[in-house]
Structure formats: C-alpha cells, structure tokens
Amino acid sequence: MRREDVEFSSDGVTVRGWLYRPDTDEDVPAVVLAGGWCYVRELVMPYYAEAFVTAGMAALVFDYRNLGVSDGEPRQHLDPKQQIRDYQNALSFLERTPGIDNDRLGAWGISYSGGHVMILAATDPRVKAIVSQIPVIDGFRNMRRIHGTMGYRKLWDAILEDRRLRFDDPDQRLHIAHASENPEEELSSWPFPETKTTFAALQATEAPLYQNSSTMESVDLLLDYDVNYFVPRILDTPSMMIVAEGDDLTLWDLEIESYNSIPTPKKELVVLPHTSHMTLYSDQSKLAVAAEHASRWFTTHLLAK
Template sequence: MNREDIEFTGEGGVTLRGWFYPAENAQTPAPVIVLVHGMSCVKEMHLDDYASVFAQAGLNALVYDHQNFGDSDGTPRQELDPVLQYRDIRNAITYASNRPEVDPARVGIWGTSFAGGHALMVAAIDKRVKAIVSQVPFISGPATLDRLIRPDFLPHVRENFNADRANRFNGGEPTMLAAVTPDPMGQAAMPQPDAYEWFTKTAADRAPNWKNELTARSLELAGEYNPGSFISQISPTPLLMIVADEDACTPYALALDAYERAREPKQLIVTHGGHFDFYDGKNFDEVSAAARDHFTKHLRP
C-alpha cells in the first residue's frame, strides 16, 4: 500500500506526525477520512489496516499520533489531554483539506475507543465534517470511572490526583501510571485483562514505540471529559456508531444510551465480542467494511 510520511502543526505549535494514504485510482480530488486512535495508542496499532481499506475504496486516509505520543512531539510525554486531542483532529482536517488530492467539501472522521468520543464532539462542532464513524466510543468520563473503578478505590484515586497536582505545582515530575496491567486489582488506566493482552501483544508484534504508561493527570482529565453530551448536535451529519456487546473498556450501555439521544440520520451496528476484536480480531472485516460503505455512501460527489 502506497503511503506518505507527513507532519503538520497541532495545538500549541506542536508537530504531529503520521501517514497519508492516497485514494486508489482517483483521477480527481477525492474525499478524505481522518482516523484517530484511543487511549495511549499509536498509529501502528492497526490504524494502517483501516486506512488501507478506505484507500482501496477511493478514499484518501490520514492517520497520525496524538501529541505527546508515538512519533509526534509534545510534552509531558505520555499525557492524554482530551481537549488538545479533539482540537488536533480539527487541525488534521485543515491540513488534509489543503492537499491537492483532497476534496475539502468531502471530509469524514473515524474515531475508535477514546477517540470515538472525540469523533462525536468534532462532528458536532465542526461542520466541515460530512460523515462520521464512532467505534466502541468513550462517552462519559464520570460515568465510565464510576463503572470501572471500585467505589472503595475512588477516594484513593482522587488523593493521588491531588498529590500529583501539588507535586507538579512545586516543579516535580508528573506521576506516572501504567496504561495496562496483568493484575485486575492493580492500578492502571485500563485494568481489564483483555486490555493487557491486546496492548502487550500488539506492541510486541507491530508497535515497539508504544509505552505502557500514562501520566496520572491523563486519567484525571479523561474523567472530566464528557463528549457524549454533544451527540444530539451532530445531525444532519450522518452518524454510524459501532459497539461491541462484551465491551469491558468503554461500557456499551453508555454508547447505546448516547445513540438514543442522537438525531437522524444515524445507524447503529452492535457486534458480538469485546473491545479489542475490532482491530485484529474476528470483527475487523465486518466493521471496516461497514465504515467504508458509510463513507462512500455519504461522501459521494
């Protein structure tokens, strides 16, 4: 698959790096899909597979690493700031729209996991977006923390957030937290066993620059983020939401509730499986084809 190494400027003047996949067999400027990954992920973690599916269908595709992660610049390293991330999606749209291969009137966004929430928010506020796919989306930080962190652990977690704030205020280094852990009772941003299995295997196989750490502030910022509250504002941009009925990372019930608040035109696909079956597992062919068809339908000339 033909692709080009790219870089463009993100929020705060930070350089973001990624890949551009030109639409195959395109004789005139074609649509572009901006693809964005989830919590702590880097672009090598199967974004290239989705981009290839889209490019083969005559769609340009752009993938990149969030600032502070992977090949992109930014500090503190390994810090997830949802506001910077969704604003950088808009910067990526601007960059892509100025490429000669791209028809700027036909822009789609595809976000998965944490960036599935970003996609909802960006589609609601940036009407350059003409089609959106939100896959196993992060809907609500407060609701997700309540579901994924034991109530007796929450006071300790909040004490750690406060201690980290004080330490950073006084010039200390950010407190770091594991992204995943083999111990379901251990402290990690994603303590689920399937998260540990997928991240460590995928990093070993194809993403050596992934790091099993996040700043503690990343979890605090994620817990304040509520992108699902924007979902009713996406219309009339066509929405496709794809969820998994055994998702233990981004609770699918929250996604279904959010989908009910979305206005038409909208489509929901519920697949059988877990959160990570969408990347290299049994559901990839189904959901990548569904996303491709959604974009080709709604981004026609």
C-alpha cells in the same frame, strides 16, 4: 495505494502521520483517523485506512501530540481537548493537500477517539460523516464503574497526590499504567488484564512505539470528559456508531444511550455480536467486519456525494 509520511503543525507542535491515497489523479474524499488511550498510529488504524483507500478514499492516520512520532511535552500526556484540536488541524491540513476534495472529509475514531469524533460532528462542519467505534462517552461514569468503589478511592488518592506534586514542581508529575495484568495490585487507568496482554502483543508485533503509560493528569482530565454535552448538536452529520455486544470496558449501555440521543435521522447503530472491546484489536476477523461497516458508511456519505 500509496502511503506518504506527512506532518503538520497543531498549536505550534509538529504532528506526524501517514497519508494513504488511492492510485488515481482525481480529487478524492478523505477520512482522518486517530487512536484511543495511549495509541500510536501503527495500532490497528492502518487496517481501516487501507480499507477506506480500497473503497476509493484517502485516509490520514496520525499520532497525537505527545505520543509516538509526534512532538510535544510532556510525553504520554493525553488531553482530550488538545487531541480534538489535533483532529481539527488534521482537517485543515487535508483542506490544503492537493488531490483531496476538501468538501468531502470524514472522521473515524475508536475508544477514546470514538468520543472525539462525535464532538467533531457537533462542532466542525467540515466533517461530513463520522464513524464512532466502541466510544468513550462519559469519563466519570466509565471510571467509577470499571474501578469499583475501592479502586475508585485509590484512583482519587493518586490523582490528588499528582495535583500536589505538580503544584510544587511540574516535572515531578506521576504516571499511571494504561492497563495491568494484576489490577488488584497495580493501579492502572483501564484495569483489565486482557487490555494489557492484547496491547503488549501488538507492541511486540506491529506498534513498538506504544507505551503502557500515561500521565496521571490524563486520568484527571478524563473524569471531566462527557460527549453527551455535544450530542444534541449533531443535527445533520451522518453518524455511525459501532458497538461491541456486552462491552464492559467503554460500556455499551452508555454508548447506546448516547446514540439514541443523537438528533440527526442520518444515523446507524451497528452492534457486533460475539465481540468484545478487545477482540476488535486482537481478532482480525472482527476487525474486518467493523472495517466493512465503516467503509460502507463513508462510501455512502462521502464517495457517493
């Protein structure tokens, strides 16, 4: 396979990524991949991209604006609407790329972007199939449950402080850790010690541009994020959801609830046993199983068309 450095404009901001291609001169389907909270392109996504290319498809992995090698300010700012726009502009880029069959485009997402691709399935008919892996479904319910009553109070105190600071001077905005090894002592967006240790290990080995930080406003925006508003519109897009058994980070009960509300009959739920949210990053064997399911789905609905 070949990997090319590519870039495209998204709302006037230069977004950069890698385009993986199979070794063929024929036009091939393509899948767009982007990451979850604070992710950069090196974080696990290349494994999935390589699996898709091995199956005969192209794969575009990119950094959202404000992250990694892409441009955009403020740095480490996660706006889900902007991120979905980046996905849409990645699709537009692929439509204009030689060697890509622009009638056979798919979208893959994990965690936060697992929710994004469900919204794409509902709002962008260019997307002919999706795989949504351990998705964030409802930001409010997710944050309320994982932080608990006292932690949620602290989170809101920080959000309101940030709003006041940004009103006076946008340059004085607050930042918050992605995760912490001591969530009782350090406020973080996702208060799970295993998240901090797993991503620290990935930063040290394969994703040096990852930062354990986002703007506080990113959490403010997350609280208004709800995939379920869009789910009733997924009428005809083949949709696979991959869930980790017992996932208490992005909450597998919310994921299955949302999956059951998808109206298209062209859907499949995969529940990975003996798997947690974070082992899908830290355990290569778990990742391989998830990649095999995703490859099968895209092969059926993109490659075999």
